[in-house]
Amino acid sequence: MQIQNNTCECKECIVRSLIFEHVSTMELGTFCTTKREENYRKGQVVIQQGAPITEFIYVKDGLVKLYTQSGQGRNQIISLARPYDFISLLTIFSDKHYQYSVSAIEDTTVCIIDLVRLKELVRENGNFALDLLERMSRTADNIIRNYNDINRKNLRGRIAYILLNFADTIYLNDRFELPVSRKEIAELIGMTTENVIRILSEFRKEGIIRINGKEIEIADKTKLQFLSEHA
Amino acid sequence: MQIQNNTCECKECIVRSLIFEHVSTMELGTFCTTKREENYRKGQVVIQQGAPITEFIYVKDGLVKLYTQSGQGRNQIISLARPYDFISLLTIFSDKHYQYSVSAIEDTTVCIIDLVRLKELVRENGNFALDLLERMSRTADNIIRNYNDINRKNLRGRIAYILLNFADTIYLNDRFELPVSRKEIAELIGMTTENVIRILSEFRKEGIIRINGKEIEIADKTKLQFLSEHA
DNA sequence: CGCGGCTTTGATGTTCATCAAGTAAAGTGG
DNA sequence: CCACTTTACTTGATGAACATCAAAGCCGCG
Numbered sequence: 076m077q078i079q080n081n082t083c084e085c086k087e088c089i090v091r092s093l094i095f096e097h098v099s100t101m102e103l104g105t106f107c108t109t110k111r112e113e114n115y116r117k118g119q120v121v122i123q124q125g126a127p128i129t130e131f132i133y134v135k136d137g138l139v140k141l142y143t144q145s146g147q148g149r150n151q152i153i154s155l156a157r158p159y160d161f162i163s164l165l166t167i168f169s170d171k172h173y174q175y176s177v178s179a180i181e182d183t184t185v186c187i188i189d190l191v192r193l194k195e196l197v198r199e200n201g202n203f204a205l206d207l208l209e210r211m212s213r214t215a216d217n218i219i220r221n222y223n224d225i226n227r228k229n230l231r232g233r234i235a236y237i238l239l240n241f242a243d244t245i246y247l248n249d250r251f252e253l254p255v256s257r258k259e260i261a262e263l264i265g266m267t268t269e270n271v272i273r274i275l276s277e278f279r280k281e282g283i284i285r286i287n288g289k290e291i292e293i294a295d296k297t298k299l300q301f302l303s304e305h306a
Numbered sequence: 307m308q309i310q311n312n313t314c315e316c317k318e319c320i321v322r323s324l325i326f327e328h329v330s331t332m333e334l335g336t337f338c339t340t341k342r343e344e345n346y347r348k349g350q351v352v353i354q355q356g357a358p359i360t361e362f363i364y365v366k367d368g369l370v371k372l373y374t375q376s377g378q379g380r381n382q383i384i385s386l387a388r389p390y391d392f393i394s395l396l397t398i399f400s401d402k403h404y405q406y407s408v409s410a411i412e413d414t415t416v417c418i419i420d421l422v423r424l425k426e427l428v429r430e431n432g433n434f435a436l437d438l439l440e441r442m443s444r445t446a447d448n449i450i451r452n453y454n455d456i457n458r459k460n461l462r463g464r465i466a467y468i469l470l471n472f473a474d475t476i477y478l479n480d481r482f483e484l485p486v487s488r489k490e491i492a493e494l495i496g497m498t499t500e501n502v503i504r505i506l507s508e509f510r511k512e513g514i515i516r517i518n519g520k521e522i523e524i525a526d527k528t529k530l531q532f533l534s535e536h537a
Numbered sequence: 538c539g540c541g542g543c544t545t546t547g548a549t550g551t552t553c554a555t556c557a558a559g560t561a562a563a564g565t566g567g
Numbered sequence: 568c569c570a571c572t573t574t575a576c577t578t579g580a581t582g583a584a585c586a587t588c589a590a591a592g593c594c595g596c597g
Contacts, residue, residue, distance in 0.1 A: 143454055145458065149458070151454055151457065153454065165447055165450065166443060168439045168440040168442075168443040169443035169447055170443075170444075174447065174451060194436060197435050197436055198432025198433060198436060199432060201428060201430060201432070204428050204432065204439070205435075208399045208428065208435070208442065209399040209400050210400075211439065211442060211443065211446075212396065212397060212398060212399040212400035215446030215447075215449075216396055216397050216405065216446075218450055219396065219446070219449055219450065219453075220405060222450075222453045222457075223382055226382065226453075226457075226496055227376065227380065227382060230552080230553070256575065256576090257576065258575075265457055266554090267554055268575090268576085269555085269576095270554075272576065272577055272578085273578080276577075288562095288576095460584075461585070487542095488544065488545095489542095489544090497585080498586055498587080499543085499544085500544095500545080500546085500587085501585070501586080503544065503545055503546085504545085507545080507546085
């Protein structure tokens with residue numbers, strides 16, 4: 076983890092993110108003086124569950140996972156966050172401490188803004204407040220819907236669902252490199268690592284997907300969609 | 307469902323609710339002219355999944371459930387909402403249509419505020435915006451944590467968990483009347499009705515609880531807590 | 538009074554986690 | 568760069584946990 080200097084390229088970075096479209100250039104200036112960037116390598120912990128919340132963090136580049144840890148290494152992944160996802164959006168306004176951990180799945184750069192400063196901005200700029208509400212609403216909503224969807228599927232349905240998710244929502248391509256390990260997939264959709272592997276193998280044998288290590292290609296999308304919906 | 311007249315007892319109702327503590331008396335006045343109340347009897351639908359979101363709704367009195375419906379009557383309850391819970395808090399700022407249904411578990415009165423008016427208030431009143439953010443954050447957070455907690459427990463653990471939840475969080479009493487049917491408990495914690503009944507019976511036989519229809523009394527709280535945490 | 542929904546219990550079968558054991562890959566220190 | 572250790576991946580066998588099916592009693596409601 077390294078702290079970088081604050082050359083103010085915020086404009087580009089932040090403006091690209093919808094949430095900040097209502098922040099004026101002047102207000103943006105004050106961000107640049109208070110924000111900082113940090114880099115994390117794959118595997119490093121960005122936020123430790125239980126740590127006090129003093130800052131607002133978002134992913135500028137890379138990929139992170141939000142997860143809860145409980146005894147003996149049994150983790151549960153709440154969600155994955157990509158650039159411009161606001162990883163501390165969940166508890167940030169309601170809690171004093173993080174209820175989950177965040178760590179980098181790929182090399183990641185995050186931007187960090189002081190929470191007090193962010194709150195000031197909410198108070199001063201009503202449109203920004205609305206943007207933030209909308210963003211937060213969407214984030215929470217997606218997570219909840221995800222839990223709901225996954226809970227009513229059997230294991231084959233879950234694997235189908237997550238594969239379609241990667242292809243259609245994240246990579247926009249039926250062929251992609253899995254960013255996560257089999258173990259992490261298991262933690263993401265609530266099953267064991269062995270069964271993730273088993274079912275991926277089944278899908279391969281059935282000609283639904285092609286696998287080469289972390290590389291996945293969807294061969295029979297119709298069938299995968301059917302499985303996702305009906306299993 | 308009846309529409310009531312708008313005698314402005316908002317002050318009492320709304321002020322009691324933390325979220326509105328930063329709304330001035332003047333602003334409160336404009337609420338009274340725009341808000342309305344509706345009554346629903348047990349079992350009636352307050353919000354139908356898919357309906358357009360045009361208003362902000364909260365429970366003034368009673369108890370409702372938020373749930374998603376999927377084919378052939380297999381529902382999943384997302385959460386229960388009691389007075390001053392903001393039932394349309396989730397999708398309200400991010401979606402145009404409700405992603406879930408809401409119906410009354412007990413006779414319920416809801417207050418309804420025009421969404422446009424609410425957004426104006428967010429824009430005008432920064433402290434109110436922060437309150438709303440906090441409230442929303444907490445709501446979403448609780449739901450997510452709940453899913454997380456429940457997912458890692460086996461069936462006995464889930465029943466223990468939900469019973470403790472009723473006793474400690476909702477009724478503040480080790481003896482209470484179950485507001486929900488066995489079927490609804492099942493939908494709330496992701497198991498079948500039969501197994502809810504079976505495990506409640508087991509707990510009764512094991513002397514952990516006493517049951518009389520909908521009335522539950524926790525007899526051995528220590529054991530229930532142990533089950534909730536270790537099963 | 539009868540019908541439909543809720544509740545209860547038992548029997549059965551499927552799904553899934555766990556255990557075990559081995560291979561492959563990736564990081565680590567000399 | 569190679570031996571070494573650790574972590575990820577894979578497959579099979581087993582049993583436990585849980586859903587499903589079936590049948591019957593109960594209760595409220597029209």
